[in-house]
Amino acid sequence: MKQEENIKVGISIGDLNGIGGEIILKTFEDSRVLDFCTPVIFASAKTMNFLKTHFKSEINFNNINNLSQIAHNKVNVFNCWKDEVKIEFGKEDMKIGAFAIKSLESATKALKDGEVDVLVTAPINKHNIQSEAFKFPGHTDYLAQELEGESLMFMITDTLRVGLLTDHVPVKDVSTHITSALIEQKINTVYNSLLKDFRIQRPKIAILGINPHTGDNGVIGSEDDEVLRPTLHKIKAQGKLVFGPYAADSFFGSNNYKNFDAIIASYHDQGLIPFKTLSFGQGVNYTAGLNKVRTSPDHGTAYEIAGKGVADENSFKEAVFSAIRIFKNRTSYEQLTANPLKKSPKKERR
Known part of the structure; x- marks a missing residue:
């Protein structure tokens, strides 16, 4: 089973006009989180640097164009677009919705290909993601199609x-x-x-x-x-x-x-x-x-507070740690069933 620090957490950026970028930055500003996982944000270097500057974050990104370049103990940013993105916090924008889907599709492909181990999705706007190519009510329905189970x-x-x-x-x-x-x-x-x-x-x-x-x-x-x-x-x-x-x-x-x-x-x-x-x-x-692990925070884009620096990252941070725990539990369960003579772990405390 992989050690915690080697578990690669793919992160879809969500709606860039919402609070997703802020809660991602706040989660990984605590460098101790990197002791438990290797984050890979699916967006672009320019986009993440804009967010870093706006929210006065001190994170140093490892910008990559190939997933083989993922570095442990770093916050990785995989460039899945080169376009200029005009971020206007609090505004519903179909163009921003299209970038949210680019991020989701790229992160999901990496998950299916085994390039990342789990997926954590930042909040999307269910209206501005709709297009001729993407007609799903949200993350869950899309992932149900893309993944097994x-x-x-x-x-x-x-x-x-x-x-x-x-x-x-x-x-x-x-x-x-x-x-x-x-x-x-x-x-x-x-x-x-x-x-x-x-x-x-x-x-x-x-x-x-x-x-x-x-x-x-x-x-x-x-x-x-x-x-x-x-x-x-x-x-x-x-x-x-x-x-x-x-x-x-x-x-x-x-x-x-x-x-x-x-x-x-x-x-x-x-x-x-x-x-x-x-x-x-x-x-x-x-x-x-599903055959892969996906989590997300329990809230939406929160346009009303987007860009103000007041968003609470706790639910997103818990989504990251929940994905790690579930991945570890599922892996150990699969190992146990493959080797039934191995002692069963105690029931998880509630």
């Missing part, structure tokens, strides 16, 4: 993990998307991620209901009784510790979430509102279920 949006902290049955789906369409096959797929993805990526030996997973009060015996919708409960019974019969469905309105307020290793919400806001309320600025968005 079944992707799942998994919001994580040290003590809370929330997955989603449906992610960027309009509320009016949620119930039609939730099928028995989808429920099985997402639960299996969460279960396997807890085993491999977080080294939890007997995961306990809670499922939140689709309708208010899980349908109140059909009074407020039939999906919980007709789709969700029968599927959960089937999964329980396979020996998995899966519980629910629970009424979402009281689940987090009652602290019941603390009894589980992960919670699966039926739709985006049902899971992300409580997650961000409990952990905003400390959480990480992890794309579970």
Whole structure:
């Protein structure tokens, strides 16, 4: 297994008019981070030097044109464009969106080719990235196409993990998307991620209901009784510790979430509102279920504070360290399963 300092972290620059550049610089201004990984920012030397000057950063970049030139104990910048970039903080700009995609595509190729070990993505604007060539709602959907596996949006902290049955789906369409096959797929993805990526030996997973009060015996919708409960019974019969469905309105307020290793919400806001309320600025968005590791901070471009030097880098920094931990856990799990006589490590502390 690679030593921590050799784990190469590919970083897509995100929306340059947002706070992505600032939080990247702040994260790696602490040189101690370089003891744990080798960062590779996918952008350009000119762009990063502009950001360095604007934010009065003292980072010395190692500018490279070939990924074979990556240097350890340095903040590497891989030049994936030569164009002049006009950065106007706080402004939505389609041209800036195009640079965000250039960075993402270049970093993803490096990830697929094994030139970097993990990917950490800075925030993008989901509107200005759209083009004839790129028609994805966001990072997760694009990476699901480019990488192998079944992707799942998994919001994580040290003590809370929330997955989603449906992610960027309009509320009016949620119930039609939730099928028995989808429920099985997402639960299996969460279960396997807890085993491999977080080294939890007997995961306990809670499922939140689709309708208010899980349908109140059909009074407020039939999906919980007709789709969700029968599927959960089937999964329980396979020996998995899966519980629910629970009424979402009281689940987090009652602290019941603390009894589980992960919670699966039926739709985006049902899971992300409580997650961000409990952990905003400390959480990480992890794309579970893929053959490569990708994380990102739990916030967006924050145009309203972009360029002002006041952005909090903690979520991005945690995304970097989470990617490293997951990569190490997954690697050791693969080694353990290849050599089952090797002693199993203790369950990860929660």
